[in-house]
Amino acid sequence: MMLWIVIACGVFALLYGIYTSRVVLSASPGNERMQEIAAAIQEGAAAYLNRQYTTIAMVGASPDWVRPSNFAMKYLQRKGYRVIPVNPGHAGKDILGEITYARLRDIPDKFDIVDVFRTSDAAGVIADEAIEVAADKGAQVLWMQLGVRDDAAAARAEAAGLTVVMNRCPKIEYGRLFGELGWCGVNTGIISSKRRKPRP
Amino acid sequence: MNDKPKKALPPSPGPSPAPSPAPGEYGIETLAIHAGASPEPVTGARNTPIYQTTSYVFEDVEHAADLFNLQTFGFIYSRLTNPTVAVLEERMAALEGGRAAVCAASGHAAQFLAFFTLLEPGDEFISSINLYGGSITQFGHSFKRLGWTCHFVDPTDPENFQKALTPKCKAIFIEVLANPGGIVLDVEPIVAIAREAGIPLIVDNTMATPYLFRPIEWGADLVIHSTTKFLSGHGTSMGGALIESGKFDWARDGRFPTMTEPDPAYHGLTFYETFGDFGFTMKARTVALRDFGPAMSPANAFYTITGIESLPVRMERHVANAGIVAEFLDAHPFVDWVSYAGLKNSPYHDLAKKYLPRGAGSVFTFGLKSGYEAGIRLVEAVNLFSHLANVGDTRSLILHPASTTHRQLTDEQRQAAGAGPDVIRLSVGLETADDLLADLDQALG
Numbered sequence: 001m002m003l004w005i006v007i008a009c010g011v012f013a014l015l016y017g018i019y020t021s022r023v024v025l026s027a028s029p030g031n032e033r034m035q036e037i038a039a040a041i042q043e044g045a046a047a048y049l050n051r052q053y054t055t056i057a058m059v060g061a062s063p064d065w066v067r068p069s070n071f072a073m074k075y076l077q078r079k080g081y082r083v084i085p086v087n088p089g090h091a092g093k094d095i096l097g098e099i100t101y102a103r104l105r106d107i108p109d110k111f112d113i114v115d116v117f118r119t120s121d122a123a124g125v126i127a128d129e130a131i132e133v134a135a136d137k138g139a140q141v142l143w144m145q146l147g148v149r150d151d152a153a154a155a156r157a158e159a160a161g162l163t164v165v166m167n168r169c170p171k172i173e174y175g176r177l178f179g180e181l182g183w184c185g186v187n188t189g190i191i192s193s194k195r196r197k198p199r200p
Numbered sequence: 201m202n203d204k205p206k207k208a209l210p211p212s213p214g215p216s217p218a219p220s221p222a223p224g225e226y227g228i229e230t231l232a233i234h235a236g237a238s239p240e241p242v243t244g245a246r247n248t249p250i251y252q253t254t255s256y257v258f259e260d261v262e263h264a265a266d267l268f269n270l271q272t273f274g275f276i277y278s279r280l281t282n283p284t285v286a287v288l289e290e291r292m293a294a295l296e297g298g299r300a301a302v303c304a305a306s307g308h309a310a311q312f313l314a315f316f317t318l319l320e321p322g323d324e325f326i327s328s329i330n331l332y333g334g335s336i337t338q339f340g341h342s343f344k345r346l347g348w349t350c351h352f353v354d355p356t357d358p359e360n361f362q363k364a365l366t367p368k369c370k371a372i373f374i375e376v377l378a379n380p381g382g383i384v385l386d387v388e389p390i391v392a393i394a395r396e397a398g399i400p401l402i403v404d405n406t407m408a409t410p411y412l413f414r415p416i417e418w419g420a421d422l423v424i425h426s427t428t429k430f431l432s433g434h435g436t437s438m439g440g441a442l443i444e445s446g447k448f449d450w451a452r453d454g455r456f457p458t459m460t461e462p463d464p465a466y467h468g469l470t471f472y473e474t475f476g477d478f479g480f481t482m483k484a485r486t487v488a489l490r491d492f493g494p495a496m497s498p499a500n501a502f503y504t505i506t507g508i509e510s511l512p513v514r515m516e517r518h519v520a521n522a523g524i525v526a527e528f529l530d531a532h533p534f535v536d537w538v539s540y541a542g543l544k545n546s547p548y549h550d551l552a553k554k555y556l557p558r559g560a561g562s563v564f565t566f567g568l569k570s571g572y573e574a575g576i577r578l579v580e581a582v583n584l585f586s587h588l589a590n591v592g593d594t595r596s597l598i599l600h601p602a603s604t605t606h607r608q609l610t611d612e613q614r615q616a617a618g619a620g621p622d623v624i625r626l627s628v629g630l631e632t633a634d635d636l637l638a639d640l641d642q643a644l645g
Contacts, residue, residue, distance in 0.1 A: 065269070066462075066469055071474060074266065075271060075272050175273050180272075184286070184481075184482065185281075185290060186299065187298060187300060190238075191226055192234075193239065196241050
């Protein structure tokens with residue numbers, strides 16, 4: 001199990017590297033300096049491979065099993081993550097075996113990732129709350145879901161030392177990087193002659 | 201990786217995935233061989249195995265429920281997904297620069313999956329008239345019985361698409377390199393019309409293959425293939441593919457409720473919201489393919505995967521041979537005209553150079569000076585060309601469209617589709633070019 005968690009950490013690190021390098025590369029034409037920066041980001045991504053991100057606070061988690069947030073929560077649970085639901089409308093209730101909290105600061109345990117399963121309009125407030133509690137809760141990553149993007153909030157979170165991912169779903173990215181997504185015909189972009197053993 | 205495991209570990213996961221180049225960074229030859237396929241995890245078998253199985257064992261009841269609810273990725277039943285077919289699907293998506301793909305039993309089936317996912321009864325779409333004859337019949341007759349109306353237009357003037365637009369139109373359908381006429385469409389203005397109208401542009405890319413033309417790079421939203429042709433490449437296996445660009449905004453104005461409204465065929469799931477940029481493919485697979493059942497067989501997927509590995513080198517030779525044969529016919533005293541966009545005298549030569557710089561394919565038509573009867577004699581007198589109704593085989597093929605593929609059309613439709621009574625269609629194969637010329641010469645004589 002631990003090994004898998006370590007691998008999963010690598011996923012996030014990689015995504016961060018890819019995301020950040022895209023941001024950097026799109027910010028200005030690729031000159032030598034930019035390439036140096038991109039290389040540094042790759043090294044930084046490699047460093048993340050040794051980190052452990054195992055607990056996700058999912059803001060906007062829904063108890064309704066047809067909602068995408070419920071899909072993602074259940075999937076990530078089966079991949080070994082602990083997902084703590086945050087949703088003021090369902091505070092105190094059980095979602096997929098976890099107690100739901102109204103706000104990030106109400107969560108008694110530590111968590112590594114804040115996953116924003118809300119609209120882009122709501123992302124800024126959640127990002128600020130994540131920044132506020134990050135040191136206390138040990139949060140390292142602010143992850144905004146597929147379709148969710150707030151560049152200003154991302155900049156604030158990065159300035160506060162958080163790793164930021166936007167417009168991506170951790171379930172889909174996990175599936176993409178470990179081969180499952182290709183099972184339903186999605187172009188994962190991964191080319192590899194390596195033997196990938198099955199996961200638990 | 202220094203953590204000490206507290207309990208027995210599952211089998212080693214192997215190396216973590218290396219950072220891959222961003223999509224598009226690999227060359228098409230590399231994608232044709234590697235995309236979607238990696239060594240089989242348990243045995244290490246390097247080539248993709250044929251998973252000749254109908255169904256897949258669930259880990260437990262919860263896993264089964266998750267699969268049926270689409271909450272996790274995995275296999276249930278080969279009508280929906282199959283590991284061999286999945287390799288082909290991902291490869292097709294990669295070759296076309298798309299987000300996702302779903303395969304079907306034939307190109308016609310793939311086309312049906314696309315339109316069933318797009319349209320409601322009463323909806324309409326616009327199509328170029330310069331299509332494979334089977335598509336004209338499918339759109340004009342069989343689709344009509346489902347309540348879908350197709351407006352056919354002459355695509356050589358892109359304004360015709362604009363003029364045919366109605367509020368109920370949900371798509372524009374074209375073949376950029378058209379079958380059988382040697383016609384190349386001007387894609388850019390058609391893309392602009394579709395964008396302005398807020399509807400997807402669907403391109404049947406069978407005749408060009410992604411080696412010669414990649415519709416998504418020019419702005420197409422959905423791509424259809426008959427993989428039966430150049431992709432499988434050896435005349436062995438029926439198949440079709442539907443590829444989604446992942447860039448179309450289905451939620452823009454509520455005109456695509458099948459994507460943006462809760463689906464009663466899937467316990468209220470909203471496909472675009474749940475699966476985002478591959479939502480169309482998921483819907484096509486889990487509703488249209490599930491409920492109508494035209495699944496591709498694993499064996500056909502295997503032959504097609506194997507065929508695609510050599511697609512780039514085959515297409516180079518197909519195009520080279522086609523050019524030699526077209527020039528020979530163009531100079532032949534018994535030949536009236538040759539319609540091949542690769543010839544300098546073709547009215548489509550400039551468009552071919554723009555959109556198909558690697559070549560204008562290997563399927564084209566020509567007419568004989570002595571007309572219909574001479575055409576019939578030619579088809580029967582060849583010895584190396586095979587008289588049959590297919591294209592994109594290693595073997596060179598010859599056909600009289602008016603009496604075969606385009607037989608169900610009216611005279612007017614046949615003329616409009618470039619398949620008049622004097623027209624002979626060739627699909628130039630990979631034989632020695634001189635042998636092809638000698639065969640045509642003796643048959644023409």
